[in-house]
Amino acid sequence: MVKVILWGGLRDLADGNSEFEFAATTIHKVFLRLIAEYPGLESELEDNVSVAVDGQIYRDSLFVSLPENAEVFILPKLQGG
Template structure:
């Protein structure tokens, strides 16, 4: 199981929690798992999210492997100028 930290405003879509657990070995499985377990997260995930794995931010990287005990943080999709 992967512990995923959500940002605060997603709390209401995740049964009031900002840390949830999902069975996943990579980012794609993690996103699919989040949507299945917490359908309220689906609109945000479909609009776009970034993910941080052990402090490194990824924007689209479905098959990035998530090692055991990794720190995974869901973040809004990042854009720059």
């Protein structure tokens, strides 16, 4: 099982929910599960998010392996200067 947390801006696309627990072994599988339940999240997850796995931020890596009990925090896409 992993714990998935959405940042506030995505909450409304998930019917007001922001925390989930389910089994997933990669970020990709987390996305698929979320989209299946909340189709409105699809375009955001496709283009506009970064993901922190136990605090380590990934901007575009779908196939990162998730440790058991990992915290998967979905953030806005980050950009620098």
